[in-house]
Amino acid sequence: MRPTATSVPAVKNPTQLAHAPLKRDLVAGVEKGLTVIAAFDRERPHMTISEVAAYCDLTRAAARRYLFTLRHLGFVTNDGKQFSLTPKVLRLAQSYMHSARLPHSVQPELHRLAYMLKESSSAGVLDGDDVLCVAALSVGRVVSSTLQPGTRVPAYCTANGRMLLSALPVPDMQAWVARQNLMPLTPNTITDAKKLIDEIARVRAQGYAAVDQELELGLRTLAVPLLNSRGDALAALNVSVHAARMSMTQLIEDCLPSLRHAQAQLKLVL
Numbered sequence: 001m002r003p004t005a006t007s008v009p010a011v012k013n014p015t016q017l018a019h020a021p022l023k024r025d026l027v028a029g030v031e032k033g034l035t036v037i038a039a040f041d042r043e044r045p046h047m048t049i050s051e052v053a054a055y056c057d058l059t060r061a062a063a064r065r066y067l068f069t070l071r072h073l074g075f076v077t078n079d080g081k082q083f084s085l086t087p088k089v090l091r092l093a094q095s096y097m098h099s100a101r102l103p104h105s106v107q108p109e110l111h112r113l114a115y116m117l118k119e120s121s122s123a124g125v126l127d128g129d130d131v132l133c134v135a136a137l138s139v140g141r142v143v144s145s146t147l148q149p150g151t152r153v154p155a156y157c158t159a160n161g162r163m164l165l166s167a168l169p170v171p172d173m174q175a176w177v178a179r180q181n182l183m184p185l186t187p188n189t190i191t192d193a194k195k196l197i198d199e200i201a202r203v204r205a206q207g208y209a210a211v212d213q214e215l216e217l218g219l220r221t222l223a224v225p226l227l228n229s230r231g232d233a234l235a236a237l238n239v240s241v242h243a244a245r246m247s248m249t250q251l252i253e254d255c256l257p258s259l260r261h262a263q264a265q266l267k268l269v270l
Contacts, residue, residue, distance in 0.1 A: 032058065036066045037075060037089060041152075046082040093150055102235060103135045103149070105269050106226070109262045110137045113239065117255055120240045122147050123226065126164040129180065131155050134235065144219050147240060156180050156196060157189050157214040159223035160236035166204035167225055167233035173200060189214040208259070209236075210252055218243045222251050224259045228270040237262060 039055045040047065047055070053063035067083050070076040074088045097103050106123045114121045114137040122136035130152040138147060146153050155161025156177070165173050174197060182191040190196045203209040209223045223238035239255045246254070 032056065032062070033066050033070065036063070036070065037085065037092075040076075040085045046084045048082055052083065097134075097149065100134075102270070105266060106135045106235070106237070107137075109237075109266055110135055113237075113258055113262050114139045117239060117258055119255070120144075120147050121238065122160070122240070123235050123237045124153075124160040124164075125235045126155060126161070127152070129155060131158055131161045131164065131236070144216055144240060146215070153215060154183075154185070156182055157185055157211065159209040159211040159221040159238050162200055162203050162209040162211065163223040163225050163236040163238075164233060166200050166209070170201075173197070185215055186213055186217050188212060188217075208252075208256060210248060212248050213243055220246065220248060220251055222255050222259065224256075224263045226263060226266050226270060229267065234270055237266070 035056050036052060036058075039052060044051070044055070049064050049067060050060055052058070052067060053060045056063065058066070067076060067078070071078060071083070075086060076083050077086050078084070102123075102125070110121050110123065118139050120136070120138040122133050124131040124133045126132075131154075133147065133149050133151045133153075136147045136149055153161070155165060165176060168176065177193050177197055177200075180193075182193065182196065183189070184191050190199060207224065209221075211221045211223075213219055215221075219240060220243050221238050221240045223236045225233040226235040226237050228234055237259060239251070239259060241251055241255075
């Protein structure tokens with residue numbers, strides 16, 4: 001018997017509630033320095049000054065100053081031509097993981113969920129076009145390299161992403177979809193904007209998102225929103241399984257009740 005649907009009301013994005021700061025109140029150097037750090041990723045682990053300048057929309061002279069400053073502070077290193085990040089950048093992530101309430105609150109429920117179901121589980125937040133994993137646990141079955149804190153995955157083709165998009169006001173969600181380059185990461189990936197909007201609307205109505213091998217072949221994922229007492233969707237919580245071991249119907253029937261129990265428990269502390 002399939003679980004009953006629980007609709008998720010649209011909530012306002014908290015970042016949209018605050019007034020935009022005045023330009024004079026912002027420190028451009030901090031913004032651009034962080035932009036340079038964020039430019040390095042799996043596709044760009046090493047970059048020259050010119051490549052950083054092009055990617056970050058900086059002049060070559062400005063990119064050089066930011067890279068040299070970051071090198072002086074120990075956040076980047078270079079081999080004479082190319083620059084790359086150093087492990088010191090992990091201090092920035094560590095500061096969040098040690099101080100933020102969300103990872104600390106979610107991790108105990110992740111342990112209970114993962115050990116109960118014997119499947120991988122993770123929690124993520126919407127960050128621009130992506131879902132950023134803030135907590136994860138695998139119980140002997142690693143189904144995807146993306147299931148670890150700090151990894152980013154496209155929101156449009158993931159269960160956590162669609163769950164969080166469904167919590168946005170409809171106009172904001174539609175505008176978000178319109179900005180995306182919907183690449184077919186697998187033959188199953190939804191790449192039609194209208195179909196994606198319809199699917200996100202269905203997720204909103206039923207209160208959970210189920211994605212069948214749209215991010216990676218062999219990866220099936222089920223997610224629910226993590227709501228606070230006011231009904232704001234702060235994050236999404238998922239269970240991930242290998243397609244060879246579990247059908248979509250079985251995933252929903254076997255895992256959704258446990259996900260909803262974890263959702264209810266976390267609502268008391270978020």
